[in-house]
Amino acid sequence: MSIATGTFWLGRYDTVKTRFSSLKKIRWGRYSVISIPSLWLALFFFIPFLVVFKISLAESAIAVPPYTDMFAWNVEDAIIDVKIKLGNYLYLFEDSFYLDAYLSSVKIAAVSTFFTLLIGFPMAYFIASKTGTMRTLLLTLVILPFWTSFLLRVYAWMGFLKKNGIVNEFLQTIGLIDQPIQMLQTDFAVYIGIVYTYLPFMILPLYTTLEKLDGSLIEASKDLGAGPIRTFFLITLPMSMPGILAGCLLVFIPAVGEFVIPALLGASDTLMIGRVLWDEFFQNRDWPMASAVATMMLLILVVPIMFLRNGKKEGAE
Amino acid sequence: MTRNSKFLSISSLFGFIFLYAPILSLIIYSFNKSKLVTVWGGWSVKWYAELFNNQQIIDAAIVSLKVAFITATLSVVLGVLAGYVLSRMGKFPGKLIVSGWISAPLIMPEVITGLSLLLLFVSLENLIGWPAGRGITTIIIAHTTFCMAYVAVIVQSRLSQMDDSLEEAAMDLGAKPHSLFFLITLPIISPAIISGWLLAFTMSLDDLVIASFVSGPGNSTLPMVIFSKIRLGVSPEVNALATIMILIVAIGVVSAMWQMRKKEKTL
Structure with missing residues (x-):
């Protein structure tokens, strides 16, 4: 690689770098704007469906809340009991x-x-x-x-x-x-x-x-x-x-x-x-x-x- | 052609009668003296007096108004952001998901939304201790989730109707993104924001199903109280309440339309 092309690429790199950092700034603002409503929807609209699905596989129980846990932690033996009811x-x-x-x-x-x-x-x-x-x-x-x-x-x-x-x-x-x-x-x-x-x-x-x-x-x-x-x-x-x-x-x-x-x-x-x-x-x-x-x-x-x-x-x- | 348009106007007339006759009968019977709702006993405003003496209804109305006010305000903030993001920010990863999900709460059957949010709140409480119990906060979160969708759709359609030349001009003149948003975009979409706020307010005020799932004891909203009253049959007090609510809405909507028309004419 000749010196000329080397500086050319260095120069390119500089402009790319400055452009990238300003882009990054805009991007950051952009993504924070995008993420606020998206996170709200994810947390309060999408994840609840997963929770519904999870609880549909639980067993009804007389407790608060009235269903059994899907995972039971057995700390002593390091076992996770997973209980899924298809009933x-x-x-x-x-x-x-x-x-x-x-x-x-x-x-x-x-x-x-x-x-x-x-x-x-x-x-x-x-x-x-x-x-x-x-x-x-x-x-x-x-x-x-x-x-x-x-x-x-x-x-x-x-x-x-x-x-x-x-x-x-x-x-x-x-x-x-x-x-x-x-x-x-x-x-x-x-x-x-x-x-x-x-x-x-x-x-x-x-x-x-x-x-x-x-x-x-x-x-x-x-x-x-x-x-x-x-x-x-x-x-x-x-x-x-x-x-x-x-x-x-x-x-x-x-x-x-x-x-x-x-x-x-x-x-x-x-x-x-x-x-x-x-x-x-x-x-x-x-x-x-x-x-x-x-x-x-x-x-x-x-x-x-x-x-x-x-x-x-x-x-x- | 005349036969055609005659058919159209007659069937539309019946359509509008179908839409308005029940509401009108409700209003008329709210002034009925007789306790038997169907027997006309002469004009009277006693059910209105009784309504304002009913502490249960007044408490519920206060809860509902509080929830609706906060919900509408939160929904406007989130809905404007979502609508802006979808119509002005070009392509970004996950756009399809956001645009798909944003309108889903509008058509999702309320029983599903209500149940799923309740189960989320209960699971969250078990996991991290928040929200502690259910009440006004959980109702507000639940309502905001479906109301922000209405605001987003309204804002999005308003933004797609207007061209972005003003925004481009401001950008060319060196406006920063946030000042562009607050000085140009926000004033332009202000009618959409106002109607979005009002729609979110009425939707929240009206919701029975979702609030029933996510509210806690002692935090009954107005629709919950109305529902428990009318489940057993027609109640003249509810007629009076309905009349008041319908009149407020009618005056509000008609004056808003009037204002908008006036504005359009001056422009």
Whole structure:
């Protein structure tokens, strides 16, 4: 190596070094900014799942806290006893109660999601077809319930659907029914409750895609002789698919684990897994079983959650 | 086309009735004299008087307001950082994980979040002695975890809407990263911060499930008290409480919208 190239490299090294140290300074600030929210999420959102999984493998015990330790330290003989109980998971499959609860939660969530879409789509389309103040006003009307207490909105339906509630009174007054019908504490009330509380979650993503919809395509389709129904199914519906998918997942995922709605509006035998988990924890005080129920619920929901994330990424690009 | 738009407006009308009829009936029946909630006994404000004499509800409301205030403030700090990191800091290792996890608390069923946080707190207490028991602190931590996600999403969308030319200009003129953030970025995203704070506040005030898991004895929040009351049936006091809360929110949201529109017009 000649002296010239040697100094060249030394010079390079110097500039690289100074550049690197200033970079390092920025990097340091950068990483501290990045790490604060990341650490919070890791500690209070991600690690708790691991804890749930760990406790789902423990045995329920009469103690504080009410489960056995996974590791037992035997200091004298330097042995770590590891105790893993798979019984909670086996029980999930053995007792048809749990399987039924999972299936019925998924069914209730899916049916409600479908009806939310059915009601939400025309509303979103209507709002997207408006402009200016009218559009702002309608959007505010959609968002406003979202800001008011969810618990109280579910409660409002209790008064609405009761045996001597407003809906029954109304149906009797107009002569549609003679006797009040049981609506509260039925699966029907749970469907209504879910559709009602999650409707804004459906309308907003639908509106966002419908608003961007290229009107010229619809016009072209009509000019080429397609009727409104044909145009809707061939143009509008496929083009609003990202919004439909996002809206459906935003309703479906939390609806599967819903607790408040089946607890307040459902019958005592309306099986939903969120309620099963709640009872397992608060009534039976079986923390390991509640953890196993939660772990299984998470496994069921992982697929739709991944779908939602992928959809979002595509939407962003 | 007219037939189409008629169908749209009629179904939307029914949709909005569906959204608002239960709330309206709640408000009307809060002024009902009769104890039987469905029998109309004439106008009265006695349930409001009874509400303000109910010490249990007032105590719970104080706990809830305290929790919501601290939660909203903490969530804004963490959520703004997260939103800023995700939309302005380019690529960094682990970005995918952070962006994926940040929105997960929004859709995670509350029973799972609640249970998992409780088990974390219990395990931590066994391990390092903190948090000693459960109460307001644990509720605040739990609420902040899902509320910061709302703030982060709002801030992120606000930042992605505006171009970064102002920030670039400031950087070209020699602004240091922190002064850039406090002098340029923060004022620009202030509307998002305000709505994020308010949303976090209402979300915290509203939460029943997570608070039930992570709260300790003697620290019942307002939704927990309401839930135990209405589980047994409709209660006129709760109607009065609901009316007050709904009116506050409605006035708040409408005036916020009004302000924003005015601001947009002057710009």
